[in-house]
Amino acid sequence: MSLGRTRGVALQGIEGALVEVEADLERGLPKIMFSGLPDAACRQAPDRIKAAAMNSGVPIPNRRLTVNLSPASIPKVGSGWDLPIAIAVLAAAEVFKAHVVDGIVHIGELGLDGSIRPVRGVLPVVLTAARLGMTQIVVPAANAAEAALVPGISVVPARHLRDLVMRYQAIGRGEQPELFVVDRAVAPDDVVVPDLRDVVGQDEGRLALEIAAAGGHHIFLSGPPGAGKTMLAERLPSLLPDLEPAQALEVTAIHSVLGALPTSGALIVRPPFVAPHHGASMPAIVGGGSGFIRPGAISRAHHGVLFLDEAPEFKPGVLQALRQPVESGEVVVARASGVVRYPARFQLVLAANPCPCGRGFGKGIDCSCSPRARRDYMGKLVGPLLDRVDLQLQVRAVSRASLFAPGGESSAQVAARVAMARGLQAERLSNTPWRLNAGVPGPKMREGFLKLPASATKDLERALERGVLTLRGYDRVLKLACTVTDLAGGGTPNRDDVGLALTLRAQSAVAA
Template sequence: MLAKTYGCAVFGVSANLITIETHVGQGSKCYLVGLPDSTIKESIQRVESALKNTGFFFPRRKVIINLAPADIRKEGSAYDLPIALSILEASEQVELKGLDEYVIMGELALDGTIRAIKGALPIALEAKNRGITKLILPEENAIEAAMVEGIEVFGLSHLRETIQFIRNKITIAPTYVDVHALFGESHDSFDVDFSQVQGQEAVKRAFEIAAAGGHNLIMIGPPGAGKTMLAKRLPTILPPFSLPEALEVTKIHSVAGKLMGKHALLTHRPFRSPHHTISNAALVGGGSFPQPGEISLAHHGVLFLDELPEFNRNALEVMRQPLEDRNVFISRAKWSLEFPANFMLVASMNPCPCGYYNHPNKDCVCGPGQVQRYLNRISGPLLDRIDMHIEIVPVQFEEMSTGRAAESSEFVRKRVMEARRIQQNRFIPFPKIHSNAMMSSQQVNEFCHLDQASQQLLSVAMDKLQLSARAFDKIRKVARTIADLAKSSHIQSEHIAEAITYRNLDRENWAG
């Protein structure tokens, strides 16, 4: 007898509908076909044990299980549950009417318990696109999948329970999620705040500008100056997620297996801080079965690279294209895909190997040329793609001990959001542009007009700092953001002057 049900193969950040066909006939062997990986091939042992411990048996006849379309590679353990159910139907151990009306995914434990899977949200989206409105998923993934409107998601915990449900022996209500209520639960709650940072007013100002325009930023300063502390507080002043952004980022984290239990919807912009030993594939994505990398997990959020010169240079260089295009293309011989990567890059570094070059109180012990060689670990093209360079000096004791309350993230965030609203109105004709940092050269020329005094000031800076054409555009973008924060419709010379000060690493003889 032939039985059929549906599952989904997650590939990149989307899913493809898979038909699971099972035929039981004369013979004695089990064949699993349709380009399954080794994890799926091992499912036969898991399914056999789960069936036995649920009161059924694995048929000792010829069993053919086909995962169609057969030319798409399948991976993972999430096919256990649909394979087990289709075997029960095909071997006529139990009648499962309507099995082909569901998309079913779940990993089976040996006792029949259903374990969580990755990618429940893209699976639900694919099911809806294909016109299938009923999903059976592990209980832990039900809330995540139920965020897709127009489908019924049934979260189940055991194979026996699933069989009884399909046979209408028990009634289980579909999982319901109030997406807007879930989205607003912890929208504005943070564990850290800029009010906890004493001093560093100039650096806070730079962070406000970066947040308002979505600009990439690098901090240069000695150990203990507060670089990491400031970077961790950047998400607290970024504009809150819109619901489409939250769903888009949640889908990426779902595919990567980063969502667990009740945290089915990300309500805060992601902050990713990978270690400097990270590989190229882990940073940008890829692998035998492609997975999103850190730059995609930081989509619509912040990617913080602490101690930037310590990262593998090849890993840093592969970020150059995503920083410009805001997505990353992974191409191999048999497949190619695109991961979104619209993130803010925030990096930090010491000014030299010992960390105390230009320190007001401590002497640098680095030898001749060491400082420049240390800076040269970061390529010029990568630095060129970072809009703002900030030099940080340690906070003095008198500043730390004043006890004076610093400005909270809430007030800074309001100014940032007001500047973003100005930008949204400006870019209404350009639906893919959401901030000043995303402007193309053509849009920079259109929206960043300079008066004569500003042009002369920028001309001197270009000549003295030997800036590239890309840096020329970066300065104008930052100046446009400074003008937006000041609610000025035109870029003034003081806006250009402040933007130029955020190109510290371009200064002549900065490193001696």
């Protein structure tokens, strides 16, 4: 009897580390020793492995078995450790030559009959293995398509432990069994995405949405029930460009960790749209759970849109918790089982009625709420979130007349302008860490990229002097104006661009 060794990958968030899986079979009374921070599911691996090996025709000798997973400090979570541990044990039992499996990475759960079952998180595991220079990884056949999305590593899909044993025995004899080829899946293109063409009227709303899409600005839509806020918000993703390859892999990896990939295993190439219900729990929205820490809605919205409809109805704690990811683009979830980071760089869309009764206030509007109730309602959003929201728009109900007006542009038409405007920003910001206007810090915008003539900023200066606008608000208007100009073909914003930005910015009841 000897030592068997192979590799596995331990995930923390969607980042991973290579783990050496060692098994030692010694003479002595049957006993299993386990070391290296296995969780409950991982610790049960030897039971499943014994049955699976028996049913694959390669029973494991009844001896003293030691399994070691190193480095010991990283938690090993879930049933995906069955396969690497089984392969290390079978190598120790000399079922095949030990050196054959030394440098191969394995992931998969074993059924008692020896079948290899799919697990969550295969894509980030394969990404890690490839990044760390591993050349071959064995994955459950049902996960092969997502594994094959990763370039630079060969993927061996496996259905049954017996097949894998025969394969390693053949390699040990000097044969070269063929590598199974996994085709890259192609994304189905029959998904129906709501189109801007369906929205009647709402010229200002459409314009705001276009600007938000072009500059990456967070947006807040307030207005009476039925005005079309939800409708507009749902159409933001249709204006955004496809994800870049690295972004697509990241987004797909998050869905892989959740076990939420379509069986086709196709790469997610469109920006996701995630709209959690306001009653959703903190872990559901920001991530969490006991044992395996799941990514929440904000991570599912990574590189896409997070839509909080009826925003003031969300739990205050949840709204507070969004502040950190909105600033840093990632969320840190701490639990007894450890600290996990998930990416969460989303574009935020908030929608709300102007007051608890929903009718809103102003001339000729019959609102029954007290001034205090109105203030408290919006106040829930102010501190933590609205600070970061460049666009704050009042959406009015559509008039009867505009219901019969000719239809507006389609999403594709607007998306073309958005792509052009994003191109201009990428060029202007090419030597900076930022890609879109919304991301540029205010002072950098004022001093570095935008030297506006006094004629352009006259109205802004006045608003600042009169105290209508804070300096922070001033910076936000500048960023918006910049996006307005980019959408019109670029150059330096003029007085009209700044004026439009000022209008789109200052409408909200709570504008700062």
